[in-house]
Amino acid sequence: MKNIFKFLKQERDKRSFFLEDKIVDYIFSSSTEIDRVQKSLIDETANLGWVSRMQISPDQGNLLTMLVKALRPNFAVEVGTFTGYSALSIAKGLPANAKLLCCDVSETWTDIAKRHWKQAGVEGKIDLILAPALETLEKIPEEQQIDFAFIDADKGNYINYYEAILNRLSESGLIVVDNVLWSGRVVDDSINDEDTIAIRNFNQHVKNDERVLCAMLSIGDGISVIQKKS
Ligand SMILES: C[S@@+](CC[C@H](N)C(=O)[O-])C[C@H]1O[C@@H](n2cnc3c(N)ncnc32)[C@H](O)[C@@H]1O
Helix, strand or coil: CHHHHHHHHHHHHHCCCCCCHHHHHHHHHHCCCCCHHHHHHHHHHHCCCHHHHHCCCHHHHHHHHHHHHHHCCCEEEEECCCCCHHHHHHHHHCCCCCEEEEEECCHHHHHHHHHHHHHHCCHHHEEEEECCHHHHHHCCCCCCCEEEEEECCCHHHHHHHHHHHHCCEEEEEEEEEECCCHHHHHHCCCCCCHHHHHHHHHHHHHHCCCCEEEEEECCCCCEEEEEECC
8 A cells, every 4th residue: 555655656746747745645645445456557667767658647547547437439430548557547448348459659558458358358349550649530331430539649740540430430439638737838838849839729729719718727737628510
């Protein structure tokens, strides 16, 4: 228990930058504890070094599981899988006969994911395609509705991923997008690198999109939850 708390604090140190430490401690200690496989996946990912920062935080994972459980999607899509924590969180909430299509380009990172999905007993729900995600999304048959999507890959393509998914999003479906606050850089006028500009453009694109409702939440590095207007 002590170790898990320590490691959650480490997670906290790289996430939720806008919250005081005491509040973050309180959030983690008041939320459902992660399980053995999730912890092992976080530990193994941490050993990869700085890239481990790409992994979503445990509180985001719990939220994904619950959103998916409430939505009961038949078909879900993830853009940006890395070592598989967000996919594991989504798959844990999926009904038994539902599928999650995971898009990534890295065999090395997704090999770690596959091992942990197997340990968690969710590997049968996940189809992983190693190819540029836009190509994979374009190959989804027109008639295949997407009920849930999580976008967490290259920021320059966020608008393209969003448009490709929104085209097929079911009426009650949700698109969840990670890193929309980009460690606060979105509101720092002195920062104008490519990724920051891409995130700002994406947030503006969604804000101006009359087709959707958007709730931006300050969990982790910020997520937007997007749904078609009825
Ligand atoms: C931020 S990480 C995803 C983190 C993951 N959601 C998690 O919770 O651990 C981004 C991932 O996007 C992948 N990626 C980057 N560009 C891509 C592209 N064009 N197509 C598919 N995947 C891409 C990277 O290989 C990386 O694994």
